[in-house]
Amino acid sequence: MIICGVYVNKDTSSRLKSIGVKDSKELTDNAIRNITLSIKKIIDDNYKLVVITPARYNSLHDEMGNVNKMLGWGHARVLNNLLEKCEVREAVSDKFGDEKYILNSLPERWKDIKLHQLTKAERYTAVAAASILARNRFCEWFDEKYKEYNFEFPKGASSSVEEAAVKIKNKLGFDKLNELVKLHFRTTLKII
Numbered sequence: 001m002i003i004c005g006v007y008v009n010k011d012t013s014s015r016l017k018s019i020g021v022k023d024s025k026e027l028t029d030n031a032i033r034n035i036t037l038s039i040k041k042i043i044d045d046n047y048k049l050v051v052i053t054p055a056r057y058n059s060l061h062d063e064m065g066n067v068n069k070m071l072g073w074g075h076a077r078v079l080n081n082l083l084e085k086c087e088v089r090e091a092v093s094d095k096f097g098d099e100k101y102i103l104n105s106l107p108e109r110w111k112d113i114k115l116h117q118l119t120k121a122e123r124y125t126a127v128a129a130a131s132i133l134a135r136n137r138f139c140e141w142f143d144e145k146y147k148e149y150n151f152e153f154p155k156g157a158s159s160s161v162e163e164a165a166v167k168i169k170n171k172l173g174f175d176k177l178n179e180l181v182k183l184h185f186r187t188t189l190k191i192i
Contacts, residue, residue, distance in 0.1 A: 001057055001070070002141075004134035005078040006039075007046040007086040008126040015042045016125050023122035024131035029139050036136040039129050047130065048081040049137055050074045055179045072101025083110050090114040094121040094131075145180065153180065 008016065019038045027035070040047075052060065052074060060070050075093055079102070082088075093102060095117040102115065121127040145153050151167070154160045169177045177183070 001052040001074065002134040002137045003050045003052070003071070003074040003078050004130040004137070005048050005075075005082045005091075006043055006126045006130040006133065007082055007088065008043065008129070012042050012046075013125040016129050021125055021128050021132065023128055024135040025122075027132065027135075029135070032132050032135050032139065035132060039132060043129065046082075046086060047133055048078050048085075049133065050077045050081075051137060051141075053141075053179070054181050054183075058178055058183045061182070061184050068097035068101050071096050073105045075102045076105030076107075079113075079115075080107055080110060083113070088113070090116065092116045092118065092121050092124045092127055094127060095119050 016039060019042070020035060021039065024032060052070070057070070060073070061067070064070050064073070079091055079093075082091075091113055093115060099115075099117045102117065103111070106113075118124075122131050142153055142155065145151075149172075152164070154164055165177065165181055168180055
């Protein structure tokens, strides 16, 4: 799970729009790789990522028992890290559940920020840029694992994902499976 936040102002927002920043779900992985460098040039280092590896995800899921709580915690961490750097009074986040998930996870000093949690928030340039940077880091993780294991890790939920998980479990053992996949998903539960 990768969560990203991007700070934009009028100038950087306009420049991001001009290079084709839009919802990452509308872009191929190759397009995302190509546009990521341009985004980073425009926003400089005014973005923050929280990378939750499968092992950490499994641990957090065991601890929190709820994916939305994990998302709220991750979004709050990203927002906290951005607020440490950028002075803002308002923020926009994609809405994934009860708004309190993020608000309850924010440090007390940021509780007065006006946080807009909206469905389809990718219509806002900052959220669209963040979705692209998050997807890019997600793809990089898969590339890293391919190089490390010389094994193709398919994305999503499908029979090819199930077959890959069985191969990982049989070849590398359950401990590696814990490091490479989200264990509570139905796909994984089928093979455990």
